Amino acid sequence: MSDLRELYQQLILDHNKNPRNFRVLDPADRFAEGDNPLCGDKVEVYLQLEGDRIKDIGFQGSGCAISKASASLMTETIKGKTLGEAETYFKDFQAMLTDPSSNLDLDQMGKLFVFSGVRDYPTRIKCATLSWHALRAAINNVQTPITTER
Amino acid sequence: MNSPLDILTLQPPEPPARPALPFDVRRIRADFPILGQQVQGQPLVYLDNGATAQKPRAVIDALSHYYTDQNANVHRGVHHLSQIATDVYEAARRKVATFINAASDREIIFVRGTTEGINLIAQTFGREQIGEGDEIIITEMEHHSNIVPWWMLCREKGAKLRVIPMNDRGELCMDTYQTLFSPHTKLVSIVHISNVLGTVNPVEEIVQIAHAHGVPVHIDGAQAVPHQRVDVRALGCEFYTFSGHKMFAPTGIGVLYGCETYLDAMPPYQGGGSMIQSVDFDNITYGNTPNKFEAGTPNIAGSIGLGTAIDYLNSIDFDGAAKYETNLLEYAHDALRGVPDLKLIGTAERKVGVLSFTLSDIHPHDVGTILDQAGVAVRAGHHCAQPIMKHYDIPAATRASLAFYNTREDIDALVSGLHSVRKIFG
Numbered sequence A: 001m002s003d004l005r006e007l008y009q010q011l012i013l014d015h016n017k018n019p020r021n022f023r024v025l026d027p028a029d030r031f032a033e034g035d036n037p038l039c040g041d042k043v044e045v046y047l048q049l050e051g052d053r054i055k056d057i058g059f060q061g062s063g064c065a066i067s068k069a070s071a072s073l074m075t076e077t078i079k080g081k082t083l084g085e086a087e088t089y090f091k092d093f094q095a096m097l098t099d100p101s102s103n104l105d106l107d108q109m110g111k112l113f114v115f116s117g118v119r120d121y122p123t124r125i126k127c128a129t130l131s132w133h134a135l136r137a138a139i140n141n142v143q144t145p146i147t148t149e150r
Numbered sequence B: 001m002n003s004p005l006d007i008l009t010l011q012p013p014e015p016p017a018r019p020a021l022p023f024d025v026r027r028i029r030a031d032f033p034i035l036g037q038q039v040q041g042q043p044l045v046y047l048d049n050g051a052t053a054q055k056p057r058a059v060i061d062a063l064s065h066y067y068t069d070q071n072a073n074v075h076r077g078v079h080h081l082s083q084i085a086t087d088v089y090e091a092a093r094r095k096v097a098t099f100i101n102a103a104s105d106r107e108i109i110f111v112r113g114t115t116e117g118i119n120l121i122a123q124t125f126g127r128e129q130i131g132e133g134d135e136i137i138i139t140e141m142e143h144h145s146n147i148v149p150w151w152m153l154c155r156e157k158g159a160k161l162r163v164i165p166m167n168d169r170g171e172l173c174m175d176t177y178q179t180l181f182s183p184h185t186k187l188v189s190i191v192h193i194s195n196v197l198g199t200v201n202p203v204e205e206i207v208q209i210a211h212a213h214g215v216p217v218h219i220d221g222a223q224a225v226p227h228q229r230v231d232v233r234a235l236g237c238e239f240y241t242f243s244g245h246k247m248f249a250p251t252g253i254g255v256l257y258g259c260e261t262y263l264d265a266m267p268p269y270q271g272g273g274s275m276i277q278s279v280d281f282d283n284i285t286y287g288n289t290p291n292k293f294e295a296g297t298p299n300i301a302g303s304i305g306l307g308t309a310i311d312y313l314n315s316i317d318f319d320g321a322a323k324y325e326t327n328l329l330e331y332a333h334d335a336l337r338g339v340p341d342l343k344l345i346g347t348a349e350r351k352v353g354v355l356s357f358t359l360s361d362i363h364p365h366d367v368g369t370i371l372d373q374a375g376v377a378v379r380a381g382h383h384c385a386q387p388i389m390k391h392y393d394i395p396a397a398t399r400a401s402l403a404f405y406n407t408r409e410d411i412d413a414l415v416s417g418l419h420s421v422r423k424i425f426g
């Protein structure tokens, strides 16, 4: 069970139980929905912008501990960042989970590093990345709900 | 013209099967090679039989034997191998007919699985018989495969779905069912055993009531055939569908049973080779049932695998197996009730070995991942039955589903895994 402690670290369990920024922003400048039809995880991401900067971010949704904690930690990380910085975080997060050959500086990932263990659970990677895809859709003003399945 | 069926009827009957030894789970497990496997360094505990069942060695060997010694196309060659392939293919059809007590081999159509069987009915019978304002009765506990094809047909034709509701134990409200009929009701299509709740529906009664209104019935038997004997003539239904892979046969083969008078009156399904009598550019005549519904080269190996799975079930004291499973289900119910904060979904009076549940507010994916680390395979998600999830107001559930090769040790491993889940989630 030691492997599982790697996956379900205290930080993840805490953000699952007490998700941060778990609210609707009204009005929101940007909004997107993400959907994982295979397992029924759903997430909504709301953004308020100030010029190029994400002034506030909120999310709603239902899903497993990994997806909820990932959305919560994403909002913490992204709040106050520029859209360009958010995009870089998206790419790095994606690389951390799916590209073992990437020479990503993991120290830079901050708290997001707790999700590095998800790499060893291929069926769960989509849970961790769903909210990030929704964030990106919100940034790009994608109107139709995005989905993890094509 | 002689059909291959005529040739087969001239063959001597098969020797009577030896009487089966009383059911013994240890001996049965030895027939399933995959069960000896380790997962994550632990012995495999396979409790996802509702999704697909494991295959006995006899079935695996039959596939290998077919491709090693018998492979040819069916119904078209005059050569030796083609005749053998045709014989074994049609023999499999005969085994299916006997297995479900159909009146004739002609009532057995080979399809890809339950899903294709239902789509076939919708595309042939449905498109011809169901029109604007007509109604189809289904239930709240259907698998998506018994909702979506009808919904699509209704959209196309301007017809309507009427839904039999269920109570919180997961039993159909039969009183409401009676009230759903109208002069426009054209079909009742219901699940025999729910893949989420395990409920065994009172299909005999459902058929009788439908017939009293002059309405034909399709029964989705995907979860029934692995657990109990099915007799389509005793049920009296017009259509019955099931999948080979859930009853210990390969994937990609399944059965649509249709009573002959219906099948004969129905238009063909797909067009192509094997389903025609003659083709010229001005006129085409279709072949007879069942060929009319089996265009193109069929899944020959799959049908042989299915026939072999039936032989296997006939050889093992299937009734004893069903009794064993019922006992195991009781053991499992009691064991799961001992897990704090566990809520069973589906507590019908009549049910088979399907145990869906929620565990406090821990998401089923997390439950599934943690159980997997203990070698325990369960299903987590909405189980292709979102209306059931909606009924219980849950996004998803965890499901352990039993087969006759499962043991009390399997259930103990499940329960111990669930305690680990609770520990991790505090």
Ligand SMILES: Cc1ncc(COP(=O)(O)O)c(C=O)c1O
Pocket (backbone or CB within 6 Å): B050, B051, B112, B113, B114, B115, B116, B143, B145, B146, B191, B193, B194, B195, B220, B222, B223, B243, B384
């Ligand atoms: C009750 C029920 N009906 C239909 C199906 C669909 O079967 P298949 O996917 O083999 O076509 C399933 C499979 O899960 C089922 O459980």
